[in-house]
Amino acid sequence: MCRRLNDITKIIATENHDLSLNPTDSLCFVGWQYSLNRNSKGSRIFEREAVEFLQNHGILPTTMTCRNGHVAKLHFNKHIYWRCSKRTCQRKMRIRSGNWLEGSRIPISTILRFMRCWCEDLTSIEWCQRELKLSKDTTVDWNNRMREVCIFAVQRNKKKIGGEGLIVEIDESLFTKRKNSTSRMLSQQWIFGGICRETGDLFMEEVPDRSAKTLLTVITENVKEGTTIYSDCWRSYTTEELNETGFEDLKINQKYNFVDPKMDIWRNKKHRGTARHQLSTYLAEFLWRQRVRDQDIFLAFLREILSLEK
Numbered sequence: 001m002c003r004r005l006n007d008i009t010k011i012i013a014t015e016n017h018d019l020s021l022n023p024t025d026s027l028c029f030v031g032w033q034y035s036l037n038r039n040s041k042g043s044r045i046f047e048r049e050a051v052e053f054l055q056n057h058g059i060l061p062t063t064m065t066c067r068n069g070h071v072a073k074l075h076f077n078k079h080i081y082w083r084c085s086k087r088t089c090q091r092k093m094r095i096r097s098g099n100w101l102e103g104s105r106i107p108i109s110t111i112l113r114f115m116r117c118w119c120e121d122l123t124s125i126e127w128c129q130r131e132l133k134l135s136k137d138t139t140v141d142w143n144n145r146m147r148e149v150c151i152f153a154v155q156r157n158k159k160k161i162g163g164e165g166l167i168v169e170i171d172e173s174l175f176t177k178r179k180n181s182t183s184r185m186l187s188q189q190w191i192f193g194g195i196c197r198e199t200g201d202l203f204m205e206e207v208p209d210r211s212a213k214t215l216l217t218v219i220t221e222n223v224k225e226g227t228t229i230y231s232d233c234w235r236s237y238t239t240e241e242l243n244e245t246g247f248e249d250l251k252i253n254q255k256y257n258f259v260d261p262k263m264d265i266w267r268n269k270k271h272r273g274t275a276r277h278q279l280s281t282y283l284a285e286f287l288w289r290q291r292v293r294d295q296d297i298f299l300a301f302l303r304e305i306l307s308l309e310k
Contacts, residue, residue, distance in 0.1 A: 048076050050109035051095065057302045060099060066091040080108070100305050106138065118146050119298040146301075147281040150288040153304045157291070161194065161201040162227030170194040170219070170231040172210055191283070192218045194229075202290060204283045219256070228257040 051074075054060040064072040064082040070089050072082040082093040096102050104111060110132055117123050117132075123146075128139040162168040173191045190210045195202040203222040207214045215233055223229065292300040 046109045047080060047107060050107075050112045051076075051080060053112060054101075054108070058306050059302065060095060060101070064093060066093065100308060106134065110134070111142075114142055115146070115301065116298055118143065119301055144281065147285045149301065149304050149308065150284040151281060152308060154284045154287050154291075156307065159201075160222055160224045161196045161199070161203055162229075163224040164226035165228075166199070166224075167197045167228045167230055168194045168223050169197065170215075170229055170233060172215075172233055194219075194222060200290075202287065204287060206283065223256070225255050226257075228259060230259050 051060060055062045064074070066072055066082075066084040066086075066089055068084070068086075068089055068091070070084045070086040070091075072084050072091075072093060074095065075081055075083055080095045082095060084091040095108075096104060101108065101111065114123060114128070114132060114134070117127070123139065123143055125136050125139050128134040129136070134142070171193055173193065190207050191204055192207055192210075192215060193202065193204040205218050205222065207218065210233075219229065288304075289297070
């Protein structure tokens with residue numbers, strides 16, 4: 001669990017620290033032949049390839065009809081748009097309307113490259129400024145857009161972990177926001193997380209406090225009955241506090257087996273710098289990446305986008 005929580009700090013850090021990849025290697029790494037030809041014709045060719053790729057994966061439509069029911073044709077000029085093929089109509093429709101790209105302004109080819117890089121943890125502000133020519137604000141906005149997909153994916157597939165004969169280790173961690181790397185602590189956010197030893201499944205929950213009542217609520221909402229729970233969190237509570245929250249009843253009625261490990265396996269509490277109001281999106285990204293760790297993460301993300309449309 002400690003290792004997994006360390007992983008999430010890497011996700012948080014990638015936006016603020018450059019990964020120092022060789023520019024040429026990094027461009028090849030994303031799987032795209034990046035043309036050094038910066039003229040408009042070369043740009044349109046690259047845009048066409050990006051659009052066709054997203055069409056082949058269902059992100060962009062392959063056909064379109066205007067509001068009058070006429071078949072439209074896709075045009076690649078300065079802007080990419082659908083235009084009704086009927087001479088008496090000639091209505092135009094933006095290719096980004098009504099899909100996940102709606103509201104975006106940067107080239108579709110750049111969006112696709114950003115998506116591929118994000119899947120490989122290559123979207124730091126410095127990297128995107130250098131390789132994709134994106135501003136700091138645009139980079140932050142697109143990182144947030146990607147995490148929004150993770151939020152919906154995690155919420156849609158949320159499930160309890162553990163079960164009969166399985167062990168779930170539970171830890172509490174404190175994420176904090178520091179000011180200018182000084183010792184002054186700003187806002188703090190407690191996180192309860194758990195990981196199943198046998199399956200690797202995990203959960204993380206933002207909580208308002210680390211009280212016994214809060215911890216037991218997190219357990220009942222995220223851990224299956226019959227699970228053996230390893231945690232030393234109980235050491236922070238008195239017997240009276242545990243009894244008031246129904247701790248003994250929980251052990252009997254829900255059939256949980258609580259174990260206080262002899263060794264303190266949760267020594268390292270986390271003090272990391274990320275904005276508190278964005279912490280839930282980082283947690284969602286971390287959980288989603290863990291769930292698809294054995295898949296092609298880029299293709300998995302494309303499937304998540306498709307799920308948003310359903």
